Each structure stands twice: as C-alpha cells, then as structure tokens.
Amino acid sequence: MTNDKMAMYLLPPLFNAAVRAGASIMQVYKNRDDYDISLKSDHTPITIADRLAHKTIREYLGPTRIPVLSEEGREMRYDERRNWELYWLVDPLDGTIEFIKGNNEFTVNIALMENNVCTGAVIYVPYYEKMYIAGRGTGTFLKEGVAPDAAAEYTYDRIVAGCRQLPLEPDHEVLRVAVSRSHQTEETHRHIARLRERHPDLEVVEQGSSYKFCLLAEGKVDYYVRTTHTYEWDTAAGELILAEAGGSTRTLPDDRALRYNEEDLRNPWFVSRAKGCKV
Template sequence: MEQRYILNAIDAALQAGADILAIYNDPASDFEIERKADNSPLTIADRKAHETITGFLCNTPFPILSEEGKHLPYAERSGWDAFWIVDPLDGTKEFIKRNGEFTVNIAWVHNSVPVMGVIYLPVKQELYFAEEQLGAYKLSGVTSRGGASLNELIASATRLPATTVRDRFVIVASRSHLSPETEVYIEDMKRLHSGVELVSSGSSIKICLVAEGKANVYPRFAPTMEWDTAAGHAIVRAAGMEIYQAGKEEPLCYNKENLLNPWFIVEPKRMKN
C-alpha cells in the first residue's frame, strides 16, 4: 500500500481524536446523545469525528464504509476490492462514562483482508499503526504527525509485539459486554493454565493489548460489527497474530453482505497441521 495513504489515515485519526477531545473535555457538553435503531448511543463527537475522517479519506480513490455513514446495499459494495472501513469513535459508551477507554479506528481492506490499520487513543495520546509489509507499531505522546515521514514515525515507534515477560496467562475482556459464554471460556482457561489474570478494557484497546504482547488472548462471544475490528485486525496481523472465528480456523473477513461479525478470538497465529 502506498505510504501516502497510511499517512493520510494517521492524520485523519489524529485530527478526529483532537475533535473528540475538544468535546470530551468541555464540562458544559452534554454530548447531545441520541439513540440509533439498535439502541446504541450516538453523540456529537461520533458525528464530528466521522465528518473529519471522511474529509481526509474522500481525497483517496477508495470508497468509505463508516459506522456513522450511509451503508450502501451489498449489490454495490460487493464490487469493492479495496475500501476504507471506519469507526469514528469506538467505545461511545466509554466516552459517555468519561473513562477514557475509546478509540478512533481506520482500516484499509483489500479483497476482504485488513491490510492497513490505525487506532488512536485520544485521552492517552497513543497511536497504533500497521501495514502488513511494514509491521505494527505504537507511538506514545502523539497529538499530530508534525510533517514526519512514515520512516521517521517508524524510527521513533515501538515495534509490536513488544517484549513482554508474563508469568500469568492474561485474558483481556470487554468492560461493557462480558457475556456468559466469555465467562465459561475464562473458566476453561483457568483449568488449562496455572495462573490466569483477567484484564477488562473498552473499545478496540482490547485487540491492541494482544498485539502489544500485554495479553495472551481476547475472546469475544458477543456482537460486534466489521468497523469494530478491522483496524485492530490489521494491527494484530502485522504483529504476527490473527483474529479467528470462534470454533474455526478461518479469520474474520470483511465487506460481507451482513456486516455483523461472528464471535471471535484474538490470539497468536496457530500452527498449521
């Protein structure tokens, strides 16, 4: 993938993060919360981030599939071999709770596979970015690119997975969506491993924790949409890991007729028999 597109996505995520923070840090803001058809919350920050990101990405030759945008019928989408998939504010519930655990997610998908991904944590000022040929990286304390080239960003970033020594088997789980099936999985892991630690987090941060090496696995046995996982999927793939469909050897794929993901597990790549 051309480096200018990666930089475009990074700039879009950083600017969207700044726009979100301006609303988040305004003590007078009520976030203008609405309810979507599925009863999930939508705030003014979701809408503003969507506008900002599409403003950056519309200058590229690829169509955009955004959670907050118009979802075209599959008859039209099925002809897309490459496209952007965006969650302008992943973790809206966490945003409303003001716990800081929300992200900006941007991915570039080619032939149903997430090839490039950018995830930005506005409150922590942490940027994850990856491309399948370049690898996966994390930058801390970043609010803008400042004109830096991609090579300069990579030179100042930490390559993922970072070296992490763990004496426990770490499972990362959703802070807002811990399903009974996930609880059963956790109990199964406790029988297989001598020491199990459970880490709770919101949004796509959970995927990033596995990519970093801070967690061994992230099971998700509850509903998610393609835009929830695409950017994180690109990052874990570039870090040598995978997001497998639960109970199968196949990874998640994208631009399906139904944009709902099946249940999945984020973990190191499995050895093929």
C-alpha cells in the first residue's frame, strides 16, 4: 500500500471483506442443489454465491467511502468511473465455473486501485483457507488457516502475525506451465508446443481462477499463458501479488503492461512469469 498508515487502516477491511465473502460462498457451496445458476450478458454463468459475496463485500467496504467496481456491477458507465483516483476492484467469486463443477478452485479477489495502479491486494481461497496479501513496495505474504467467517474482524496485528513472505523455495526442477482449466484455445496449445520445443520435459498444470497467480507467487509453477478474454477484476489483485513476489505479467503479443479502468474492461492475452523464470 502507499504508506504504513494507509496499510494499517485499509488492510483490515480488505482482509475481512474477503473472509466474509468466502463465508457466503462456502455456505452456498455446501448446498450444491441450490446454486440458482443464470447467465450474464457475456454468456458466462453467475450463481447465488456470486451475488451474496458481492453484497457482503459492498456492505463491508461501504464505510471506507471508497467506490467499488465489481464484476457483479460491471454495467457501471465509463463516464462515472473514469476519473476515480481511488477505488476497490473486486471479483467476489472468481472461478464460477470451477465452483459449479465442485472442484474447489475458486477465489475472492479484492484490489485497491490508486490512479489505476493496484497498490494493495488480497486473494482468498476459502476452501483451502489461504489468504494471499500484497502491498506495492512491501512484498507478498501468505497467511494460512484463515477459515471462512461471516463475522470476521481481524485486526492489523492479527493479520500480519504468522504470515510467510513469498516466494517459497522451489519444489520442482522442470518448467511448470499453468493454464486455465476451463478456458483453453488452440493458441494456448500452440504456445505450449513452442515452449516444449525448448523444454521437452515441461509439466502442464491445469488450474481454475486467479489461484494460478498465487501458485506463481509461491514458486509452485513458473509460467502462465492466457489466450482467452479475462477482465480487469480477474487480474488486478493477482498481478500485484505476483509482482511483489518477484514475478511479472505482460501482454501478448506486444509485451506491454496490463492497463486498468479502461473503457473496455476486457484484458488482452497475457503471460505471467514467476520470479527467476527466464522463458
């Protein structure tokens, strides 16, 4: 975050909003016959868990007086948000398809954006009770054993206690390439084929949601290629979490930084690299 005072003031609501949203999600996840699935305007699915998590986050972050741009509020007009200096960028349930499939690979993403640059972020993985935290210029940290809790009220001191800084020591020797479990294209496969020419023993890791950024930040995978559309709320938190762990994210094929609060909220294709990845 931009300074220590802001971190101490804004990290608790950021953290607690994600934990509370995770509790909303897990309550629905336990009752898989009542997901209330429908389609959004882009033909992607939405469930009652998405709606409940969105409501939880908006209500909890409301007292900060910082506006919220969320996947479930995507219809907000560009003229209304284009001059925001500070805002929350939120995906209340990233990996809805994985949630519906029941494979546990879904996250809560919340990013604090300052002048359209992410300055603080969390990604919460409620099923695995893992919270990834990053502040610009202060590093990335992993806190485990964070159970979903609808009444979460973590203090700053409690949040930072027991956190481990990322990346961890690598636990593999071959190149590990992450891809989306549910969103692969021929371009994805061709890209991996080119990598395999130089790294014939590479391993492909299929994974849903922004958890891929977390695995990169930990050092459990080395490279992530995405050749289907994502949105700004899919990447903002994960990009900072990876960057503060020494990694990078660049667009394909033009090798530029991702940009935020654009009129069109869709991202270009991109690749992300873990710290030390030279591919």
